[in-house]
Amino acid sequence: MKKRNRIKKNEDFQKVFKNGKSMANRQFVIYILDRPEEKEFRLGLSVSKKVGKAVVRNKIKRLIRQVFLEEKExxxxxxxxxxxxxxxxxxxxxxxxxxxxxxxxxxxxxxLKSKKNKVNES
Incomplete structure:
Protein backbone atom coordinates (compact mmCIF):
# COMPACT_ATOMS: atom_id res chain seq x y z
CA MET A 1 0.00 0.00 0.00
CA LYS A 2 1.19 3.48 -0.79
CA LYS A 3 1.96 5.90 2.04
CA ARG A 4 -0.93 8.16 1.10
CA ASN A 5 -3.28 5.22 1.68
CA ARG A 6 -2.15 4.54 5.25
CA ILE A 7 -3.26 5.94 8.56
CA LYS A 8 -0.24 6.17 10.85
CA LYS A 9 -0.79 9.06 13.24
CA ASN A 10 -2.52 8.50 16.57
CA GLU A 11 -4.66 11.62 16.08
CA ASP A 12 -6.00 10.21 12.80
CA PHE A 13 -6.84 6.89 14.49
CA GLN A 14 -8.59 8.72 17.33
CA LYS A 15 -10.62 10.81 14.87
CA VAL A 16 -11.87 7.64 13.16
CA PHE A 17 -12.67 5.95 16.50
CA LYS A 18 -14.48 8.99 17.85
CA ASN A 19 -16.43 10.12 14.76
CA GLY A 20 -16.69 6.96 12.67
CA LYS A 21 -19.17 4.11 12.58
CA SER A 22 -18.18 0.59 13.55
CA MET A 23 -19.21 -2.94 12.60
CA ALA A 24 -17.78 -6.20 13.86
CA ASN A 25 -17.70 -9.94 13.41
CA ARG A 26 -15.81 -12.56 15.44
CA GLN A 27 -12.42 -11.86 13.85
CA PHE A 28 -12.37 -8.14 13.02
CA VAL A 29 -13.83 -4.76 13.91
CA ILE A 30 -14.00 -2.11 11.20
CA TYR A 31 -14.36 1.61 11.85
CA ILE A 32 -15.36 3.83 8.92
CA LEU A 33 -15.14 7.60 8.73
CA ASP A 34 -16.46 9.52 5.70
CA ARG A 35 -13.98 11.92 4.12
CA PRO A 36 -15.77 13.13 0.95
CA GLU A 37 -12.99 15.61 0.09
CA GLU A 38 -10.52 12.74 -0.48
CA LYS A 39 -10.24 10.82 -3.76
CA GLU A 40 -8.86 7.61 -2.22
CA PHE A 41 -9.42 5.62 0.94
CA ARG A 42 -6.94 5.29 3.79
CA LEU A 43 -6.37 2.17 5.88
CA GLY A 44 -5.20 1.85 9.47
CA LEU A 45 -4.49 -1.46 11.15
CA SER A 46 -4.47 -2.31 14.83
CA VAL A 47 -3.41 -5.71 16.12
CA SER A 48 -2.98 -6.01 19.88
CA LYS A 49 -0.25 -7.99 21.63
CA LYS A 50 -3.07 -10.11 23.04
CA VAL A 51 -3.54 -11.56 19.53
CA GLY A 52 -0.03 -12.99 19.37
CA LYS A 53 3.66 -12.27 19.16
CA ALA A 54 5.19 -9.94 16.55
CA VAL A 55 5.39 -12.57 13.80
CA VAL A 56 1.69 -13.40 14.15
CA ARG A 57 0.65 -9.74 14.33
CA ASN A 58 2.66 -8.85 11.24
CA LYS A 59 1.21 -11.81 9.33
CA ILE A 60 -2.34 -10.67 10.11
CA LYS A 61 -1.52 -7.13 8.96
CA ARG A 62 0.04 -8.42 5.72
CA LEU A 63 -3.06 -10.51 4.98
CA ILE A 64 -5.43 -7.60 5.62
CA ARG A 65 -3.34 -5.26 3.45
CA GLN A 66 -3.32 -7.84 0.66
CA VAL A 67 -7.13 -8.09 0.67
CA PHE A 68 -7.44 -4.30 0.49
CA LEU A 69 -4.81 -4.11 -2.25
CA GLU A 70 -6.56 -6.70 -4.40
CA GLU A 71 -10.00 -5.15 -3.88
CA LYS A 72 -9.09 -1.45 -3.90
CA GLU A 73 -11.07 -0.83 -7.10
CA LEU A 112 -19.13 -1.66 -4.73
CA LYS A 113 -19.60 -4.95 -6.63
CA SER A 114 -22.74 -7.02 -6.22
CA LYS A 115 -22.81 -10.16 -4.09
CA LYS A 116 -23.39 -12.33 -7.16
CA ASN A 117 -20.03 -11.27 -8.65
CA LYS A 118 -18.19 -12.03 -5.40
CA VAL A 119 -19.56 -15.57 -5.25
CA ASN A 120 -18.38 -16.25 -8.80
CA GLU A 121 -14.86 -14.94 -8.06
CA SER A 122 -14.23 -17.13 -5.01
Whole structure:
Protein backbone atom coordinates (compact mmCIF):
# COMPACT_ATOMS: atom_id res chain seq x y z
CA MET A 1 0.00 0.00 0.00
CA LYS A 2 1.19 3.48 -0.79
CA LYS A 3 1.96 5.90 2.04
CA ARG A 4 -0.93 8.16 1.10
CA ASN A 5 -3.28 5.22 1.68
CA ARG A 6 -2.15 4.54 5.25
CA ILE A 7 -3.26 5.94 8.56
CA LYS A 8 -0.24 6.17 10.85
CA LYS A 9 -0.79 9.06 13.24
CA ASN A 10 -2.52 8.50 16.57
CA GLU A 11 -4.66 11.62 16.08
CA ASP A 12 -6.00 10.21 12.80
CA PHE A 13 -6.84 6.89 14.49
CA GLN A 14 -8.59 8.72 17.33
CA LYS A 15 -10.62 10.81 14.87
CA VAL A 16 -11.87 7.64 13.16
CA PHE A 17 -12.67 5.95 16.50
CA LYS A 18 -14.48 8.99 17.85
CA ASN A 19 -16.43 10.12 14.76
CA GLY A 20 -16.69 6.96 12.67
CA LYS A 21 -19.17 4.11 12.58
CA SER A 22 -18.18 0.59 13.55
CA MET A 23 -19.21 -2.94 12.60
CA ALA A 24 -17.78 -6.20 13.86
CA ASN A 25 -17.70 -9.94 13.41
CA ARG A 26 -15.81 -12.56 15.44
CA GLN A 27 -12.42 -11.86 13.85
CA PHE A 28 -12.37 -8.14 13.02
CA VAL A 29 -13.83 -4.76 13.91
CA ILE A 30 -14.00 -2.11 11.20
CA TYR A 31 -14.36 1.61 11.85
CA ILE A 32 -15.36 3.83 8.92
CA LEU A 33 -15.14 7.60 8.73
CA ASP A 34 -16.46 9.52 5.70
CA ARG A 35 -13.98 11.92 4.12
CA PRO A 36 -15.77 13.13 0.95
CA GLU A 37 -12.99 15.61 0.09
CA GLU A 38 -10.52 12.74 -0.48
CA LYS A 39 -10.24 10.82 -3.76
CA GLU A 40 -8.86 7.61 -2.22
CA PHE A 41 -9.42 5.62 0.94
CA ARG A 42 -6.94 5.29 3.79
CA LEU A 43 -6.37 2.17 5.88
CA GLY A 44 -5.20 1.85 9.47
CA LEU A 45 -4.49 -1.46 11.15
CA SER A 46 -4.47 -2.31 14.83
CA VAL A 47 -3.41 -5.71 16.12
CA SER A 48 -2.98 -6.01 19.88
CA LYS A 49 -0.25 -7.99 21.63
CA LYS A 50 -3.07 -10.11 23.04
CA VAL A 51 -3.54 -11.56 19.53
CA GLY A 52 -0.03 -12.99 19.37
CA LYS A 53 3.66 -12.27 19.16
CA ALA A 54 5.19 -9.94 16.55
CA VAL A 55 5.39 -12.57 13.80
CA VAL A 56 1.69 -13.40 14.15
CA ARG A 57 0.65 -9.74 14.33
CA ASN A 58 2.66 -8.85 11.24
CA LYS A 59 1.21 -11.81 9.33
CA ILE A 60 -2.34 -10.67 10.11
CA LYS A 61 -1.52 -7.13 8.96
CA ARG A 62 0.04 -8.42 5.72
CA LEU A 63 -3.06 -10.51 4.98
CA ILE A 64 -5.43 -7.60 5.62
CA ARG A 65 -3.34 -5.26 3.45
CA GLN A 66 -3.32 -7.84 0.66
CA VAL A 67 -7.13 -8.09 0.67
CA PHE A 68 -7.44 -4.30 0.49
CA LEU A 69 -4.81 -4.11 -2.25
CA GLU A 70 -6.56 -6.70 -4.40
CA GLU A 71 -10.00 -5.15 -3.88
CA LYS A 72 -9.09 -1.45 -3.90
CA GLU A 73 -11.07 -0.83 -7.10
CA UNK A 74 -14.22 -2.25 -5.47
CA UNK A 75 -13.97 -0.54 -2.08
CA UNK A 76 -15.68 2.82 -1.55
CA UNK A 77 -13.32 5.79 -1.90
CA UNK A 78 -13.25 8.93 0.23
CA UNK A 79 -13.25 7.08 3.54
CA UNK A 80 -10.86 6.17 6.35
CA UNK A 81 -10.94 2.54 7.47
CA UNK A 82 -9.45 1.22 10.69
CA UNK A 83 -9.38 -2.56 11.08
CA UNK A 84 -8.88 -4.06 14.52
CA UNK A 85 -7.97 -7.74 14.59
CA UNK A 86 -9.37 -9.93 17.34
CA UNK A 87 -7.81 -13.08 18.79
CA UNK A 88 -9.44 -15.62 16.38
CA UNK A 89 -7.73 -13.87 13.45
CA UNK A 90 -4.38 -15.31 14.57
CA UNK A 91 -5.33 -18.81 13.36
CA UNK A 92 -6.69 -17.78 9.97
CA UNK A 93 -5.19 -18.22 6.52
CA UNK A 94 -5.54 -15.75 3.64
CA UNK A 95 -8.82 -17.13 2.31
CA UNK A 96 -10.44 -17.08 5.76
CA UNK A 97 -9.26 -13.50 6.36
CA UNK A 98 -10.62 -12.47 2.97
CA UNK A 99 -13.99 -14.13 3.61
CA UNK A 100 -14.28 -12.51 7.04
CA UNK A 101 -13.39 -9.05 5.68
CA UNK A 102 -15.86 -9.45 2.79
CA UNK A 103 -18.53 -10.23 5.38
CA UNK A 104 -17.78 -6.86 7.02
CA UNK A 105 -17.61 -5.08 3.65
CA UNK A 106 -21.12 -6.23 2.81
CA UNK A 107 -22.49 -5.47 6.29
CA UNK A 108 -21.18 -1.89 6.01
CA UNK A 109 -22.06 -1.41 2.32
CA UNK A 110 -18.55 -0.33 1.33
CA UNK A 111 -18.09 -3.00 -1.33
CA LEU A 112 -19.13 -1.66 -4.73
CA LYS A 113 -19.60 -4.95 -6.63
CA SER A 114 -22.74 -7.02 -6.22
CA LYS A 115 -22.81 -10.16 -4.09
CA LYS A 116 -23.39 -12.33 -7.16
CA ASN A 117 -20.03 -11.27 -8.65
CA LYS A 118 -18.19 -12.03 -5.40
CA VAL A 119 -19.56 -15.57 -5.25
CA ASN A 120 -18.38 -16.25 -8.80
CA GLU A 121 -14.86 -14.94 -8.06
CA SER A 122 -14.23 -17.13 -5.01
Missing amino acids: NIAKGKDYVIIARKPAADMNYHEVRKSLFHLFYKTNIY
